[in-house]
Amino acid sequence: MSSPVVAEYAVARGKAKSFYDRYERKSELQHQTHFCAGCGHGTIHKMLAAAIDELGVQDRTILVGPVGCGVFTYYYFDVGNVQAAHGRAPAVATAICRSRPGSVIISYQGDGDLSAIGSAEILHAANRGENIAVLFVNNAIYSMTGGQAAPTTLLGQKSTTTPLGRNAATEGYPLHVSELLATLEAPVYIERVGLGDNKQIAQAARAIRRAVENQSRGLGFSLVEVLSPCPTIWKMSPVEAQHWVRETMEKTFPLGVFCDRTKERLAAPAMQSAPVPAPALDELPRILGVADADLPEGHAQAIAGGQIVDLQVRIAGFGGQGVLLLGEVLAEAGLDAGLEVSWLPSYGPEMRSGTSNCHVRLAREAIDSPLVSAPNVLVAMNEPSLRKFDQSVRPGGWVIYNGEEFPADCRREGVHVLALPFTELANGMGDKRAANMVMMGAVLEIAGVLPDASVAAALRHLVRNPRWVELDERAMARGRDLFQQAFAATPPRSSQIRGTVSEP
């Protein structure tokens, strides 16, 4: 009995909607991917595209591509695409995750990218439980660059850089990324799958879908490692390469689920990784404990218009003498007064008792370089610092030296000197550590342009402790007095630091 009804067929498996219709990588070859015949990347691309289609998340998917054979994801996937620097896909994905919550973020990486140059990025992204899905395509070799050994290369496997086969004694052991990351507490789901036969392929598709689904539910970090054939570099036919995945590769990299916290994450939504939103900008002073009143305000008018300011100070001494703080107070006072400033510390690894110096510039015009190689004011808090820098002071400049006697051999024609035992003077005032502020008083007298209010605001902002602020203010006042006493008769002020613009 034949009926007139025609049998109906529907597409059960076909090209995913998440792929572009044509790939505009080159004018020709727009039908095909750039992958070699039998390459696992194509298969994994299809599984990912199918997962995106099935979950209906194409419009909010952002795919972060790697460096390697998988680099051209943006030519194939009709989703948001970012191509990251080598190994940095998890870091880029993290940034996207933080700035675009609600997106489905997938990091697609090969084994050279993820397990070699990007080993730190993946480790820390996993450890933070970053809400990303990572597809890790492991073919045990660097393919795009021509077959060099990767961290995942098997023992005995030949590559261009291990021509005798990988030897654990010289090249170490294959890196088991999935097992390694599964020891962490944060990841929600880690599975290794293969493309070795039909059964493995079907499982790989399920695992990839699960990783993408976990991400879209905000459950946290998921990683699917796929053992993927590379017929070209392995020098095998596509079918032989497929067999090699299941017969050889799988022995070193056993398949299976290494970590699965999906259920507990679903049960406890509070555990779900939702990045804490960044605080509003105007909240920052409160969070940092900085009262608004203490922030530099930029009183540009505080310094008379028309005056040139070009103060270039080098401050040097032992670590712990307050060298950097002196520079900071000077720079912040300048900032408060509306000047251009720079402050550049220069010190070795020693925090105490080593030598330390800083470069400070205050100017009306934009500062070209923060380096002060020829200061017009040198603050030398000890003799070695004086000897190191005194020759660099410009003629007409100043040397403020912490010592009773200025070494005769350091005297130079045309350089003004103020040498006083600042440490003893500060000690007499209550604490020898205030020596830097006594010297600061002298610097302020030389500079002559900084309003008292700006200096006081900078000091309060940087020192905080009221007892020290009080002592430092007294110390500064003392320094000003000492300077004025020393040069009461003829205050020699440097025209290089301040000058007057000639009026037209």
Next chain:
Amino acid sequence: MSEDKKQERGILKIDEEECKGCGLCMEACPPKVIAMGERLNRYGYRTAAYAGAGCTGCGICFLACPEPGAITVLRLVKPGGASAATAPEGATACASN
């Protein structure tokens, strides 16, 4: 094949322009109804070819194939009276899952 009452459960379409002839679909196909064709496509690949009958519509060849659109698998959704041989080409495709 020639029996009218026996309808094909699936139909396989291979896009010759996209196939690179890797042979993984042949390896994957459970009823072994895919073979390497004789002709070359315009890029110079010998491409896979469906035997024309025997496809069960399981779709595993699609999963094994590395090219996004080289293989399309159609599955019988509503048996009709006509011979399978008359049905395939313009089959009403809808579901994409």
